[in-house]
Amino acid sequence: MIRRTSQDIRRLNRFEVLRRVYAGPGAMSRQDVAAATGLSFATVANLTAELLEAGVLVEAGHEESGGGRPRARLAVNAERGALIGVDIAETSVHAELFDLALTVRHSVERPLPPGDVRPSDVVDALAGAVGELLAASGTDRARVLGAGVSVPGMVEREGGVSSFSPYWSWHEVPLRALLDERLGLPLWLDNPLRASTVAEMWCGAGREVDDLVVLTLRAGVGAGIAIGGQLYRGFTNSAGEWGHTCLALDGRPCTCGNRGCVEAYVSLRGIAETWRELAPGDARATGPDDAVTVAALARAADAGDPAAAAAIDRTGRYLGAAVANLVNLVNPQVVVVGNQVVDLLGERLLPVAYEAVGRHALALPHRAATLCRSTVPHNPVTLGAATFALEGFLDDREVFGPVSRMRKAAKGGAGAGG
Amino acid sequence: MIRRTSQDIRRLNRFEVLRRVYAGPGAMSRQDVAAATGLSFATVANLTAELLEAGVLVEAGHEESGGGRPRARLAVNAERGALIGVDIAETSVHAELFDLALTVRHSVERPLPPGDVRPSDVVDALAGAVGELLAASGTDRARVLGAGVSVPGMVEREGGVSSFSPYWSWHEVPLRALLDERLGLPLWLDNPLRASTVAEMWCGAGREVDDLVVLTLRAGVGAGIAIGGQLYRGFTNSAGEWGHTCLALDGRPCTCGNRGCVEAYVSLRGIAETWRELAPGDARATGPDDAVTVAALARAADAGDPAAAAAIDRTGRYLGAAVANLVNLVNPQVVVVGNQVVDLLGERLLPVAYEAVGRHALALPHRAATLCRSTVPHNPVTLGAATFALEGFLDDREVFGPVSRMRKAAKGGAGAGG
Numbered sequence: 001m002i003r004r005t006s007q008d009i010r011r012l013n014r015f016e017v018l019r020r021v022y023a024g025p026g027a028m029s030r031q032d033v034a035a036a037t038g039l040s041f042a043t044v045a046n047l048t049a050e051l052l053e054a055g056v057l058v059e060a061g062h063e064e065s066g067g068g069r070p071r072a073r074l075a076v077n078a079e080r081g082a083l084i085g086v087d088i089a090e091t092s093v094h095a096e097l098f099d100l101a102l103t104v105r106h107s108v109e110r111p112l113p114p115g116d117v118r119p120s121d122v123v124d125a126l127a128g129a130v131g132e133l134l135a136a137s138g139t140d141r142a143r144v145l146g147a148g149v150s151v152p153g154m155v156e157r158e159g160g161v162s163s164f165s166p167y168w169s170w171h172e173v174p175l176r177a178l179l180d181e182r183l184g185l186p187l188w189l190d191n192p193l194r195a196s197t198v199a200e201m202w203c204g205a206g207r208e209v210d211d212l213v214v215l216t217l218r219a220g221v222g223a224g225i226a227i228g229g230q231l232y233r234g235f236t237n238s239a240g241e242w243g244h245t246c247l248a249l250d251g252r253p254c255t256c257g258n259r260g261c262v263e264a265y266v267s268l269r270g271i272a273e274t275w276r277e278l279a280p281g282d283a284r285a286t287g288p289d290d291a292v293t294v295a296a297l298a299r300a301a302d303a304g305d306p307a308a309a310a311a312i313d314r315t316g317r318y319l320g321a322a323v324a325n326l327v328n329l330v331n332p333q334v335v336v337v338g339n340q341v342v343d344l345l346g347e348r349l350l351p352v353a354y355e356a357v358g359r360h361a362l363a364l365p366h367r368a369a370t371l372c373r374s375t376v377p378h379n380p381v382t383l384g385a386a387t388f389a390l391e392g393f394l395d396d397r398e399v400f401g402p403v404s405r406m407r408k409a410a411k412g413g414a415g416a417g418g
Numbered sequence: 419m420i421r422r423t424s425q426d427i428r429r430l431n432r433f434e435v436l437r438r439v440y441a442g443p444g445a446m447s448r449q450d451v452a453a454a455t456g457l458s459f460a461t462v463a464n465l466t467a468e469l470l471e472a473g474v475l476v477e478a479g480h481e482e483s484g485g486g487r488p489r490a491r492l493a494v495n496a497e498r499g500a501l502i503g504v505d506i507a508e509t510s511v512h513a514e515l516f517d518l519a520l521t522v523r524h525s526v527e528r529p530l531p532p533g534d535v536r537p538s539d540v541v542d543a544l545a546g547a548v549g550e551l552l553a554a555s556g557t558d559r560a561r562v563l564g565a566g567v568s569v570p571g572m573v574e575r576e577g578g579v580s581s582f583s584p585y586w587s588w589h590e591v592p593l594r595a596l597l598d599e600r601l602g603l604p605l606w607l608d609n610p611l612r613a614s615t616v617a618e619m620w621c622g623a624g625r626e627v628d629d630l631v632v633l634t635l636r637a638g639v640g641a642g643i644a645i646g647g648q649l650y651r652g653f654t655n656s657a658g659e660w661g662h663t664c665l666a667l668d669g670r671p672c673t674c675g676n677r678g679c680v681e682a683y684v685s686l687r688g689i690a691e692t693w694r695e696l697a698p699g700d701a702r703a704t705g706p707d708d709a710v711t712v713a714a715l716a717r718a719a720d721a722g723d724p725a726a727a728a729a730i731d732r733t734g735r736y737l738g739a740a741v742a743n744l745v746n747l748v749n750p751q752v753v754v755v756g757n758q759v760v761d762l763l764g765e766r767l768l769p770v771a772y773e774a775v776g777r778h779a780l781a782l783p784h785r786a787a788t789l790c791r792s793t794v795p796h797n798p799v800t801l802g803a804a805t806f807a808l809e810g811f812l813d814d815r816e817v818f819g820p821v822s823r824m825r826k827a828a829k830g831g832a833g834a835g836g
Contacts, residue, residue, distance in 0.1 A: 211653050227645065227650065232645065233749075234748060234749025234750070234786075235629050236749060236782055238780070239749035242746075245663075246742070246778060248667040318667070321667060326747075328662050328663055329641070330657055360676055364582065365653075365654065368654040
């Protein structure tokens with residue numbers, strides 16, 4: 001069933017207005033926001049009044065408008081509150097404290113125990129990291145508007161349940177309920193593919209475009225998809241499992257149990273395996289930590305090792321063919337590539353990959369798609385997770401929406417600003 | 419730039435209301451439509467008034483409502499006008515005349531010349547077919563609200579240009595402009611993937627769900643994608659080229675110039691090739707017409723030929739792996755499979771394919787997705803093309819929208835119905 005009630009549209013437009021103020025080159029006027037969103041000036045003025053009233057936006061001076069009334073410049077009120085973003089990765093928990101302008105104020109990393117991690121290990125590490133963040137930055141817990149948590153694998157978002165983990169032997173873990181007791185903060189759970197995508201939408205390549213695909217290339221591999229300026233989740237919040245699409249029928253075994261998956265070739269593990277195939281006797285290719293191995297691969301290629309260079313070339317061709325599949329199927333405006341694999345191998349890998357996309361993609365969608373590296377500063381997963389908390393706050397019916405409007409009406413006014 | 423103006427939303431909701439009346443099990447009340455769409459009763463009443471005023475809907479009796487006021491039953495006014503849907507295929511042009519209830523009233527098929535077809539051949543065949551349709555059904559051209567035309571390959575929809583044809587050596591052909599002179603009808607061009615998808619949305623499996631993938635399996639292979647009850651087109655109207663995603667890296671050559679594409683394995687041509695691989699000496703597998711060959715394959719398998727049965731099994735495994743890629747990436751609610759390949763081989767092919775989807779797809783999106791055969795009667799491409807004309811008519815600002823509302827305001831009324 002579609003939901004296009006006026007309430008839903010108001011909510012989407014509220015996100016959109018704020019996203020444009022974040023994305024703007026500097027402080028933006030209401031006219032600038034109206035032009036950037038395609039919304040009417042009256043709608044923008046109305047939504048802006050609500051965001052000013054809630055203290056999310058402030059007016060920061062005026063700009064001349066060529067003879068007319070000076071236009072107020074809108075800016076995000078960084079001090080309105082704090083947001084926390086958490087990236088639960090394979091071997092560690094990374095937590096960051098952001099202000100409302102999405103600037104990192106403090107970072108903490110805690111290792112996870114080696115081997116099979118239990119839910120309580122994650123909860124302990126996460127609660128510890130958040131406590132340390134608050135203490136070290138001198139932030140009162142009450143100032144935190146919410147925390148977003150990225151959990152690898154499949155996440156049942158409404159219920160806050162980790163349905164399936166690619167690394168650990170757990171299923172249907174009610175992670176939000178477990179964390180709730182320990183954190184006492186509004187919590188939003190989702191996975192790193194979607195966190196990276198909203199990070200691009202608010203702070204990266206997705207600021208300027210509405211249709212984009214964001215590739216995550218690290219231990220796990222996947223795609224986040226945004227359509228019409230909104231994250232596309234699929235029917236059960238599991239869209240984007242590009243890492244487990246088949247690129248080479250009956251090919252290499254993948255951790256998912258299948259063969260020939262994209263992830264089996266372009267994840268850290270897959271790249272290490274390609275190096276081992278091409279340099280069977282090379283001890284540098286056989287370490288237990290794939291990230292360390294891929295870092296060694298980059299150094300070996302830089303030092304002129306031909307097998308290392310060939311392993312990166314071959315990975316580029318795999319990656320290019322797999323990206324071309326997305327270009328042909330989704331026809332996006334922008335494809336963003338990022339994360340560990342790109343940080344370690346990007347300079348050598350991406351030119352080969354882009355050239356392979358050109359060979360494999362159809363001409364029209366290939367011409368339409370811009371391929372680029374992520375420009376999100378720091379860790380896009382923690383930033384995206386914090387953005388989920390921001391979106392959650394913007395959904396708060398006590399602050400926005402009918403309850404707030406009724407309260408204001410009872411006070412006899414429609415809010416400041418306007 | 420997003421466009422979420424009140425005008426856009428009104429237009430989308432107008433489609434949605436009408437789609438639900440088409441989809442309904444019988445005549446629906448405004449209350450039924452409100453429940454099915456999630457729109458408010460007031461919005462539905464307002465949009466219904468507009469559709470009654472335009473003569474698209476009629477009130478067809480009343481139903482009891484358990485003590486309250488009897489509720490008017492809404493129905494589509496089949497006699498409001500005619501629609502034409504045209505399927506330009508590889509070897510013929512198929513045109514059908516529909517009434518406004520999307521029931522076929524008359525069909526015509528005209529062959530295209532063998533070999534490299536020129537744009538003028540298509541225009542001649544199409545104009546001839548439409549003329550014959552109108553004459554044979556005694557339909558006045560002025561009663562036709564519009565014609566939708568499905569053109570294979572990539573279509574620049576706004577300009578009505580056939581950018582690229584998979585069968586013929588033409589590029590950037592301004593087909594709408596060429597047809598305009600000959601037909602004198604409002605024209606909408608798009609490709610068979612999208613036509614099949616809107617056919618499912620209005621008359622098939624997509625009536626009940628908003629997120630679906632519709633697979634076309636004939637000479638060409640591709641996917642239409644609907645998200646949130648709307649056709650997803652991609653940035654340059656070329657989304658859905660699933661047939662040209664790579665399933666088997668460095669595999670079989672494809673007509674697109676690449677290797678290992680899905681189309682190279684599950685199109686009529688690809689299936690014939692698999693049969694030839696498995697039965698090298700079999701003359702039945704070597705005919706020039708792939709549809710004839712695949713029909714012979716079905717008969718051979720029915721007669722107990724083991725190589726023929728193996729060719730269908732192998733095709734089912736290819737198809738299943740390729741469908742699993744869509745399930746993992748898009749996470750749809752429904753996947754509809756249809757067209758020639760399914761008509762010819764469905765009984766044997768689909769059980770094998772469905773089983774292979776189960777092996778290749780991840781558990782969560784696989785559980786979420788219902789796989790089914792198309793239930794659209796007749797040719798989904800002509801029906802979908804006619805539906806494009808219907809959508810075009812619903813977009814007509816002379817009939818709906820501000821011009822119409824201003825005209826009504828000038829007359830001093832807000833329209834009948836309500």
